[in-house]
Amino acid sequence: MTGPSQNQDARPLLEVENLVTRFDLRSGLFGRVTGRVHAVENVSFSIARGETLALVGESGCGKSTIARTVMHLDRPVSGSIRFEGEETVGVSSQKLQSFRRHVQMVFQDPFASLNPRMTIARALIDPMLVQGAGGCRADMRRKAAELLKRVELNETHLDRYPHAFSGGQRQRICIARALALDPKLLIADEAVASLDVTIQAQVINLLMDLQAELGISLLFISHDMAVVERVAHRVAVMYLGEIVEIGDRRSVFGNPQHPYTRKLLGSVPVADPRRRPERRTLMVDEIPSAVRPPDYTPVQRPMHRISDTHFVRAESHAA
Amino acid sequence: MAEAQSTAKRSRFDFGYFGYQLKRSPLTMVGLIMVVLVLIVVIFAPVFATHDPNAIDLRARLAPPSMAHFFGTDEVGRDIYSRILFGGRQSIAVGFFVVFLAGLTGTVLGALSGLIGGRTDTVIMRLMDVVLSVPSLALILALAAALGPSLVNAALAIAIVRIPFYVRLVRGQALIVREMAYVKAAHTFRAGRLHILRWHILPNTLSPVIVQGTLDLGSTILLASALSFIGLGAQQPTAEWGAMVATGRNYILDQWWYSGFPGFAILFTATGFNLFGDGVRDMLDPRQKAR
Numbered sequence: 001m002t003g004p005s006q007n008q009d010a011r012p013l014l015e016v017e018n019l020v021t022r023f024d025l026r027s028g029l030f031g032r033v034t035g036r037v038h039a040v041e042n043v044s045f046s047i048a049r050g051e052t053l054a055l056v057g058e059s060g061c062g063k064s065t066i067a068r069t070v071m072h073l074d075r076p077v078s079g080s081i082r083f084e085g086e087e088t089v090g091v092s093s094q095k096l097q098s099f100r101r102h103v104q105m106v107f108q109d110p111f112a113s114l115n116p117r118m119t120i121a122r123a124l125i126d127p128m129l130v131q132g133a134g135g136c137r138a139d140m141r142r143k144a145a146e147l148l149k150r151v152e153l154n155e156t157h158l159d160r161y162p163h164a165f166s167g168g169q170r171q172r173i174c175i176a177r178a179l180a181l182d183p184k185l186l187i188a189d190e191a192v193a194s195l196d197v198t199i200q201a202q203v204i205n206l207l208m209d210l211q212a213e214l215g216i217s218l219l220f221i222s223h224d225m226a227v228v229e230r231v232a233h234r235v236a237v238m239y240l241g242e243i244v245e246i247g248d249r250r251s252v253f254g255n256p257q258h259p260y261t262r263k264l265l266g267s268v269p270v271a272d273p274r275r276r277p278e279r280r281t282l283m284v285d286e287i288p289s290a291v292r293p294p295d296y297t298p299v300q301r302p303m304h305r306i307s308d309t310h311f312v313r314a315e316s317h318a319a
Numbered sequence: 320m321a322e323a324q325s326t327a328k329r330s331r332f333d334f335g336y337f338g339y340q341l342k343r344s345p346l347t348m349v350g351l352i353m354v355v356l357v358l359i360v361v362i363f364a365p366v367f368a369t370h371d372p373n374a375i376d377l378r379a380r381l382a383p384p385s386m387a388h389f390f391g392t393d394e395v396g397r398d399i400y401s402r403i404l405f406g407g408r409q410s411i412a413v414g415f416f417v418v419f420l421a422g423l424t425g426t427v428l429g430a431l432s433g434l435i436g437g438r439t440d441t442v443i444m445r446l447m448d449v450v451l452s453v454p455s456l457a458l459i460l461a462l463a464a465a466l467g468p469s470l471v472n473a474a475l476a477i478a479i480v481r482i483p484f485y486v487r488l489v490r491g492q493a494l495i496v497r498e499m500a501y502v503k504a505a506h507t508f509r510a511g512r513l514h515i516l517r518w519h520i521l522p523n524t525l526s527p528v529i530v531q532g533t534l535d536l537g538s539t540i541l542l543a544s545a546l547s548f549i550g551l552g553a554q555q556p557t558a559e560w561g562a563m564v565a566t567g568r569n570y571i572l573d574q575w576w577y578s579g580f581p582g583f584a585i586l587f588t589a590t591g592f593n594l595f596g597d598g599v600r601d602m603l604d605p606r607q608k609a610r
Contacts, residue, residue, distance in 0.1 A: 071507055097509060105507045112500040117522035123501075126518065127508035174504070181508060 011085055012046035013217050014070070014103075014185055019043045019079035021062075021069045025291065038290045039065040041241040041298050043079075047185065050211065052218040054232035054249075056225065056264065060290070062241040063221045067187045070219070071105055072096055083185075101131060104178035108190035110170035114162035120148070120173055121158040127180045147176040151206060168199035172206060179210070186210075187219045192227060204231055225268045229253055234309070237261045241290055242301075247310030257304075257312040340602045347598025353591025361407035370398035372405040372558045381574050391576035393566070399576065403584050406558035410588065413474045413543040413552075418532045420478040425485020426528055430520050432486065433493025434512060444490070447483035455480045459542065463551040470543070470559065473552040477542050481535060488531055492524035530600040537592030544585050560585050 021040040024033045039062045047053045055063045068074040070081055072088065081088050088099050104127075107113045114123055124144035145155040151172040162170060171191060178186055188207065192200040208231060211218060222228050228235060229249065236246040237260065245258040256262045301314040341348050360367055369389065376396035384391045390399040432443040450458070462476035496502060502519050510518075544561030546552035553559030560581040567577030 073503070073506060100507070100509045105504070107500040107504060109500050113504055115499075115501045115519055115523070118518070126505065126510070130505070130508055130510045130514055177504065 012048045013051075013084060014219075015046045015080075015082040015085075016066075016070065017044045017080045017082070019066070019069060019081065020077040021065050021074055022077050033294050035291050035293055036296070038241050038292055038296075038298060040069060040076075042300070043238075043241075043243050045236055045243065045246060047217045047219060049184070049217055050215045052211065052220055052231050052233045054220045054222060054228040054235045055238060056222055056228050056235060057238035058223060061238045062290070063223075063238055064189055065241075066238075067105065067189045067219065067221055070187065071103060072100065097131075101181045102184045103187065104181060104183040104185075105187040105189060106171070106174050106178050106191040108193055110167045110174060110194065113174045114170055116162055119159050119161055120144075120165075123162070123173065124148070124177050124180055127177060131181055143180070144176075147179055148173075150179065150210070151176045166199075167195055168202060171195060171199075171203055175203075175206065175210070179214075183216060185217045185219065187221070189221045190223070191220075193222065193224065200227065207231065225253075225264055237264065240288060242313060244313040245311070246303075247306065247312075251307060251310040255306070255310070257306055257310075259315065341598075344598050344601065346594050347601075350591050350594025350596075350598055353587060354595050357407065357411070357588050357591060360404060361411055364401075364404040364408060368398075368401035368404050370401040372402045373397065373556055381570065381577070383574075384576055390580040391574065393563075393577055394570065399563070399580055402558040402563060403560065403581055406560050406563060406581065407584060407588070409470060409553055409557065409559045410540050410543055410561070410585070413470060413477075414536045414540040414592075416474050417478045417481060417539045417543075418535050420475075421481035421535070422485055422528055422532050424478075425482045426489045426521070426524070428482070429486040429489025430493050430516055430524065433490040434497060434516055434520055440490075443486065447486050450480065451483045459546065460549075460551065463546055468551045468554060470547070470553040470557070473543055473546040477539055477546075481539070484535075485528060485531060488527050489524050492527060493520050496520050496523045530596065533592065533599045534596035537589040537596060540592065541585065541589045 019040055020042060023037040023039060025035040025037065026032060027034045041062075043062075043066060045053060055066060057063055065074060069076050076089055079089065083099050083102065086099075088096065114120075118126070121141060121144050124147050125140045128140050128143065141158070145158060148155050148157060153169060153172055153176070157165070162173070165173065175186075175191075186207075191207075192203050195203060204227060207218065207220075210216065218231070220228070220231055232249050234246070234248050235252040236243045237252065237258065238244065239258075239260045245252060245256065245261045252261065253265065256265055303311045303313055305311055341351065374397065376392070379388065379392050379396045381394055382388055382392040382396070388398050388400065390403065392398055393402075428443050428447075432440045458480050459473075459476045462479060463473045466472035466475060496519060499519075502515055505515050505519060543552055544559070544564070547559045547561030548565040550562075550565070553562045555562070563581035564578045564585070567574070567579075567581065570577050
C-alpha cells in the first residue's frame with residue numbers, strides 16, 4: 001500500500017469543518033416542522049491529496065449524507081467545505097460547477113447506477129457532454145475507450161448495454177464514468193457492499209491501482225471493517241451523525257479507544273478460532289434514532305487527542 | 320425461468336425476441352395479421368378499389384353485392400367496397416392522429432410533472448383530474464359539438480380526453496426513474512433537468528406508452544366512427560365507416576349490405592388493434608401475464 005503522497009501541496013485537498021446537515025420533518029395541514037433528523041452533527045475531517053479516508057459506521061449513521069453534502073446534493077445547515085482551500089458552501093452555482101467536476105461519486109447499487117437504455121459508450125460520454133468537456137464525438141468516444149481500458153475492461157464492450165455485464169463489471173463501468181471528468185476526489189459510497197467477496201477484492205484493488213496511478217483522493221464509505229482495513233490510510237468512525245474516532249488506520253485498528261469502535265471491530269468475523277478474542281461485545285441493540293424535536297440543541301463533546309494522528313470523542317452516552 | 324432470462328437480456332427492440340413471443344401467442348399473431356391486412360388495404364386503396372368512391376351511378380342504386388359491386392351500392396349508386404377502402408383512411412388516420420397527439424402531449428406533461436414535482440405537478444395533475452372527472456363520452460360530445468362537426472375536431476376532442484391517461488402513466492414511471500441511481504449519478508456531474516428528461520426519463524418510460532398507444536388505437540377508431548355515426552365526425556360526401564353505417568341504417572331491413580359491410584370493417588379493425596395491443600402489453604410486461 002502506498003502512503004499518502006504529499007508532493008505538491010501541504011494543504012489537504014478537502015477540508016470539512018463543523019459540518020451540520022439536518023432534515024426537517026414536516027407534518028400536518030400546514031407542514032409545520034415537527035422534528036428534525038440530525039443526520040450529520042458537527043463533523044470535521046480532511047483528506048490529503050492521494051489519500052484514502054474511510055468513513056465507517058452502521059447504516060443510518062450519516063455516512064451517505066456526508067457524501068451527498070460534500071457533493072452539494074444536500075444543503076448543509078452550517079459548516080464549511082473547502083476544496084483546494086476554496087470555500088464551496090454558499091458560493092454561486094457557477095463556481096460550484098467547476099468544483100463538481102473535481103469530485104465524482106460511485107454508488108452502491110451497480111444495477112441501478114447505469115441507465116438500461118444507454119450503451120456503455122453513451123454512459124461514459126454523458127458526463128463529458130453535460131460538462132462540454134470532450135471535444136467532438138470521435139474524441140469523446142476515444143476517451144470512453146481509454147476509460148474502459150483504465151478499469152480493465154475491453155473496449156469492444158463500448159456498444160453493449162448494461163444488462164450484458166455482471167455486477168462487478170458494472171461497478172467498474174461506474175468507476176470509469178466517475179473518472180470521465182478527471183476528478184481529484186472520488187467518493188465511493190458503499191461501492192463494493194453489494195458485490196461478491198472475490199469481486200469486492202477486484203474492485204478494491206482497481207480503486208487502489210487507480211489511486212496510485214492518478215493520485216486521486218478517495219472518500220471510501222463502508223460498513224465493512226475488513227474492507228476498510230485494506231483500503232484506508234485513515235479511518236473515521238461515525239455514530240449517530242458524529243465522528244466518534246478518527247485516526248490513521250494502524251491506530252484505529254490496533255488501539256481502538258471509543259467503545260463503539262471496539263464494538264465495530266468486534267463484529268468482524270475471525271476465521272482462526274485460536275485468534276478469536278475471548279470475549280466479544282457484539283452489537284445486538286439497534287442504533288438509536290437521529291430524529292429529534294425541533295428545539296433540541298445537540299450536546300457538544302470535545303475530541304481527545306490520543307496521538308498526533310488519532311483523536312477520539314469524549315463519551316457521554318453509552319455507545 | 321428461461322423467459323425471465325430473455326426478458327432481462329433484451330435490449331431496445333429485439334426482433335428475434337419479438338418473433339418468439341408472437342409464436343407463443345396465437346391471438347397476438349391473429350391481431351397482427353388483421354392490423355397489417357387493414358393497413359395494406361387502406362394504404363393501397365386506389366389499387367384495390369374497383370370504382371371511384373364518390374362516383375354516382377343512379378342506374379345501380381342500392382344494388383346487392385355482385386361481381387360488379389362486391390359489397391353492393393348505396394342509395395346513389397356509389398360502390399360500397401371502394402368507399403370502405405377509402406373510408407378506412409379516415410378512420411385509421413384519426414386513430415393514429417389521436418394516439419400521437421395524446422401520447423406526445425401526455426408524455427411531455429407527465430414527465431415534467433414527475434420530474435419537477437411540487438407546484439407544477441399539482442397544477443398538471445389537478446387539471447387532469449378535472450378532465451377525468453367528466454364522463455369521457457359526454458366530454459367528447461360536448462367538445463366536438465362546440466368545435467363544430469368535422470372529423471378533425473372529433474379527433475381533437477378524443478385526443479384531449481385521452482391525454483390524462485398518458486400523463487398518469489408517464490408521471491408514475493418518471494417518479495420511479497427519478498429515484499434510480501443513474502439519475503442521481505447524472506446529478507453528480509451536474510446534468511440539467513432537460514438533459515435528464517431527454518436521456519434518462521423519456522427512454523425509460525417509452526415502452527408503457529407504446530403499449531397504451533397500441534391499445535388506444537382500436538378504441539379511438541371505434542369512437543371516431545361513433546362520432547361520425549351521430550353526425551359529429553366526417554361529413555357527407557366523405558366516405559367514413561361510421562357515417563356509412565349511419566346512413567345505411569335507413570335501409571337496414573332491405574339492404575343489409577349498406578350498414579353491414581362498413582360495420583364489419585369497424586369491428587375487424589378494432590378487434591385487430593385490440594388483440595395486437597393486448598399482446599404487445601403482455602410482451603413488454605411479462606409480470607401481467609398471470610392475470
